[in-house]
Amino acid sequence: MSSSSDEEIAAAYLLLKKRRKKTNRRFWVNPFYTINLGYSSYIVAQELNHDPVKFHGFYRMSKRTFQTLVEIIKPEISKRDTNYRKAVSAEERLLITLRYLATGDSYRALTYYFMRGLTTISNIIATTTEAIWTVLQPKYMSTPTPEKWTSIADRYYTLWNIPNCLGSLDGKHFRIKRLPKTGSTFYNYKGYFSIVLMACADADGLFTTIDVGEIGRNSDGAVFRTSNLGHALQLGLLELPQPRPLPLGNDDFPFYFVADEAFPLKNYIMRPYSKRTLDNRKRVFNYRLSRGRRSVECAFGMLVSKFRLFEGPICCKEETINSVIKAACVLHNFIRIKQGIFTQPTETIADRQDQVHIPIEPMPQPQIIRNHSEAQNIRERLCDYFLTPAGAIPYQWNHIV
Structure with missing residues (x-):
């Protein structure tokens, strides 16, 4: 043939x-x-x-x-x-x-x-x-204007005693069933397959911006660098408000976001001091920063509590998983805004000052001269502010142990 x-x-x-x-x-x-x-x-x-x-x-x-x-x-x-x-x-x-x-x-x-x-x-x-x-x-999740950023910062100071803070950043791993032909791409360090939600939350636990779809094997810092929010902050596209003095201060101080150790230290991101070189001064700073990070953790907690889908593995196509997570986040904002969230704190700073606290005086530390970067200098200034009468809260010394 x-x-x-x-x-x-x-x-x-x-x-x-x-x-x-x-x-x-x-x-x-x-x-x-x-x-x-x-x-x-x-x-x-x-x-x-x-x-x-x-x-x-x-x-x-x-x-x-x-x-x-x-x-x-x-x-x-x-x-x-x-x-x-x-x-x-x-x-x-x-x-x-x-x-x-x-x-x-x-x-x-x-x-x-x-x-x-x-x-x-x-x-x-x-x-x-x-x-x-x-x-x-x-x-319900539009990009904030400079005026909106300023109102978020004012609300942060009212609720969490963190001045000039524009929000808290963190990543959330959502468990998924292994997607076909992906191997270990979505396998994370926690031991399961996941898709990462990178989110920024305001003082009331509302999401201001989210980025969904990054593979689970990447760390929060790597996800942030490749996210739209990370690129926008790096290029200055978010129209953040101009620096302003801290309460009862004179010198201008930039606006910033708070994050955990997984994120880089930037002029616009404040992260805690390393645990290897802590003194009482730095412990106070880390505690005050952790108070600000509670808002995004609470937002994640409320999201999972309301939508129990996220307690187990999500069994959908990748595109549907991303749509489901984004829909849940914007529904979280919609429901909380419609049903009322903006309540004033039941305890004011003046009320806290009336409570009996025995502050632990900071231990004198040797003066070490270092060449700090601009971001490190900003963190040092904020750390010093938390120790002044204008920036301190009475019970912060109870959390340095």
Whole structure:
């Protein structure tokens, strides 16, 4: 047989393979779902309108907040009915997504709860989470203006006694099921596969900016360097406010973010002193900085507490995982803003001064002359400020041991 005949046979085989018909679906909609649609969780949930407590537990938000969310997102997720079947309503699409976030149940479990097909559930979650981020982000997680940055700094000083602080930075590893053909790319030092959320939170635990999708094997410092926030700060694109004096001070002091040891020390990032060279002065600084970092840790805690999906491994495609995390973060901001968070601290600085504290006087340290970088000099100035009457808090010496 000639080579040309072999080529013709191979070409004919490939053509037949391309034309091979797909397996026909047995049903357009499975009769089991059609018959039992009246028993779905969406139908049962309608009765919760009369019980605000149970409504909040099921929807993870108040009835008024849910109705507001539906009005905002309905144009983006509504579908049109066809001659074959009725479209899933916007309210049910949103509820399916919220229940997935709230419980972390598998797609297959949700099919029996809501009497919808597996592919339908998968598409609803993917499209709805993307729509939530697209619609809510411009208003509830927009890039702060210089005026907004200043108000965040003022709020930080009111709640956490940290002047000129614009937010706290940290990374959060979300456990995932190993993605196909990725090997150990997403395997982190904690011993599981994860995707990293790099976030900045304000004093009230609201996310001001997030970056999702970095592989779990990278450290927080490496994730920050490659994140959009890291690039924006490096290039000066965030329009941070101009330096201003610290409270009761005279010299201008730059605005900054607080972070842990995994982040680099920069003019705009304050990190703790190394534990190997601590004295009482530096211990006080580290304690005061840790107070400022609590806001982002609290934000992560509230996020996981409300959306239990993040307590176990997320089993989705990589694109859907990123959409789910972003949607949960912006929903966190939306719910807290709508349901009220801006309460004044119950204890003022004057009240704390009335309490009995026996401060431990700082031990005299030998004067060592070093050539500090600009970022180190800024940290030294802030450290000295925390020891002055204007910047100290009465109980800070209780935490140096």
